Amino acid sequence: MTINEEEYMTLPKKFGDGKGAFKRPEQQFRNWISRDRQAEFPAEKDRYHLYVSYACPWAHRTLITRKLKGLEDIITFTVVHWDLRSRGWRFATPEEAEPEKNVTPDPLHPGFTHLRDVYFESKPDYDGRFTVPVLYDKKKKRIVSNESREIIRMLYYEFDHLLPREFAMVDLLPSELQDEIEDTSEWTYFGINDGVYKTGFSTTQESYDNNVKILFKSLDRAEQHLATSPGPYYFGENPTEADIRLYVTLIRFDIVYVQHFKCNIRDIRSGYPALHRWLRHCYWTNAAFRETTNFDHIKCHYTKSHRMINQGGITPAGPLPHILPLDG
Ligand SMILES: N[C@@H](CCC(=O)N[C@@H](CS)C(=O)NCC(=O)O)C(=O)O
Numbered sequence: 001m002t003i004n005e006e007e008y009m010t011l012p013k014k015f016g017d018g019k020g021a022f023k024r025p026e027q028q029f030r031n032w033i034s035r036d037r038q039a040e041f042p043a044e045k046d047r048y049h050l051y052v053s054y055a056c057p058w059a060h061r062t063l064i065t066r067k068l069k070g071l072e073d074i075i076t077f078t079v080v081h082w083d084l085r086s087r088g089w090r091f092a093t094p095e096e097a098e099p100e101k102n103v104t105p106d107p108l109h110p111g112f113t114h115l116r117d118v119y120f121e122s123k124p125d126y127d128g129r130f131t132v133p134v135l136y137d138k139k140k141k142r143i144v145s146n147e148s149r150e151i152i153r154m155l156y157y158e159f160d161h162l163l164p165r166e167f168a169m170v171d172l173l174p175s176e177l178q179d180e181i182e183d184t185s186e187w188t189y190f191g192i193n194d195g196v197y198k199t200g201f202s203t204t205q206e207s208y209d210n211n212v213k214i215l216f217k218s219l220d221r222a223e224q225h226l227a228t229s230p231g232p233y234y235f236g237e238n239p240t241e242a243d244i245r246l247y248v249t250l251i252r253f254d255i256v257y258v259q260h261f262k263c264n265i266r267d268i269r270s271g272y273p274a275l276h277r278w279l280r281h282c283y284w285t286n287a288a289f290r291e292t293t294n295f296d297h298i299k300c301h302y303t304k305s306h307r308m309i310n311q312g313g314i315t316p317a318g319p320l321p322h323i324l325p326l327d328g
Contacts, residue, residue, distance in 0.1 A: 021211070022197055027147040029127050033135075033154045035161055037279025041137055041144050042132030046327055048144065049108060050077040050151075051115055051134040053089060053169045054294035055301030057193065057248035059133040060146040064244050065152040067288035074159055078114055079103050080132060082301035088130035090114040102294055106136060119143065149185075152244065172241050182223075184242045192217065193220025193249050200201060201307065202262025208262065216265045222246060226274035232281045243282060250279050255322050256302045260309060269324055276324075284326040295322040 033041045033048065033289035041048075050066065066075055080089040081096065081103050090113060092103035106112045109121070116130040120144040134149045135144045145151050153173070160168040171182060195215035202208035226234065234242040249257075250268055257263040268276050282289040304313040 014138075015144045018206035020202055022201035024194060024197070025129060027131070027145075029122070029134075029143045029146045030150065031144045032150070033144060033158050040310070041140075043162065044060050044097045044139075045074045045162055046076065047137060047139050048075050049136045049138055050247050051089075051132055051136060052077055052104075053080050053082065053084075053132045053301065054102065054292075054297035056132050057252060059290060060248040061148045061244050061290040062135075062151050062155070064247070064288050065172065067234065067292060068172065068239060068244075068286075069155050069159070069170055070163055071155060071159060074162060075119055075155075076107075078108075079297075080214050082297040082305070084301060084305040085288070085308065087116060089132060091115070102157045102297065104122065108136070154240070170238075172238065172239065172244070176233050177240060181240055184234070185245055187218060187221070188242070188245050191215055191308070191326050192222070193245060195297045196249060196253070196261050196263055198258045199263050211263065212263065214262060219266075219275065223272045223275050226278050231278060232285075239282070239286065239288075247279065247289055250275060251289075251323070252298055252302075253316060254319055255295060255299060259316055260302050260306070268317075280324065283323055289317060 001233060031041055033043050034037075050059075052063055054060070054063075061293050063077070066072065066077070079102055080093070081092045081126070085092065091106045091316065092107055094100070095147060097104045109117065112118060112121075115129070115132065115134065119126045119128075119130050131201055133148050133151060134146050134217070136142070137144050143277055156172050191214050195211060195218060198211040199208060199215050199269075202211055230236060233239045234246065247262055253263065254267045258267050266272065267280060283293065284290065297317050303310050303315040307313060
């Protein structure tokens with residue numbers, strides 16, 4: 001399938017199920033980094049690079065994991081411009097790259113203007129979408145993976161031998177919680193992470209009605225869990241994959257999904273006290289969550305890039321503040 005340039009932004013129709021529902025395509029780069037030195041992609045310092053958008057929840061997972069695992073000196077990253085247009089994600093021009101904008105040109109390929117150029121470098125006949133995150137091997141000049149759920153799992157343990165003990169000890173998928181985390185991840189993905197997209201990209205009333213119902217039932221389920229568990233994280237004292245997966249959607253919920261994706265039966269700050277407490281705890285007490293969250297990129301990307309939903313590209317001012325204080 002070759003992506004037609006003009007149709008590129010009609011994503012909900014192109015990847016719909018024919019009944020007005022959005023269907024997320026499978027990713028094409030699925031290699032793994034390994035601690036084994038003989039592996040095709042062995043874990044090494046300063047060999048791998050992440051291409052991310054601060055706007056994208058899937059890419060956000062990788063940035064949180066990188067920081068929780070103390071991989072900042074080991075894996076570098078580049079943030080694309082939030083402005084997603086018909087040629088896909090683009091890199092900032094040198095003139096745009098002011099520090100407060102938090103975007104840069106591609107440091108690895110000075111001539112590349114778009115993320116698609118990185119995809120074509122790896123696979124000249126690539127025919128999928130040019131999505132973030134991308135995990136890139138600087139040595140082989142090839143994409144390792146463009147699937148966030150697999151990228152984060154590579155970061156959990158494969159680099160541990162290169163890390164100081166305090167970070168090697170950080171276990172985001174402890175074996176005693178693995179089944180519960182897998183189970184939670186499954187319905188969280190279906191109902192919440194992808195649920196906001198399926199709701200917002202619905203092109204029929206029926207699809208919207210179905211998906212918004214599943215989304216809020218899933219939020220109720222997460223609320224119930226947090227209201228009856230000791231916290232402060234989803235499964236106790238320490239953050240795990242369950243927190244990473246839920247956080248990236250809920251931090252975008254009140255500021256974007258409520259109005260932009262019509263996920264407005266309730267919002268988190270006034271309708272879900274336990275989720276709200278948990279969300280503020282992640283943001284305010286843990287730099288890995290807070291410092292990887294960029295509200296400007298999030299708001300501008302969704303509202304100005306999805307012109308099929310918001311024709312004029314108007315970005316709403318509120319809600320303010322973007323997140324309430326810890327004890328607010
Ligand atoms: N399953 C992928 C999904 C990634 C994805 O859909 N990323 C979106 C941004 S939120 C993207 O890059 N879209 C650009 C496009 O489709 O042109 C993952 O989790 O890594």
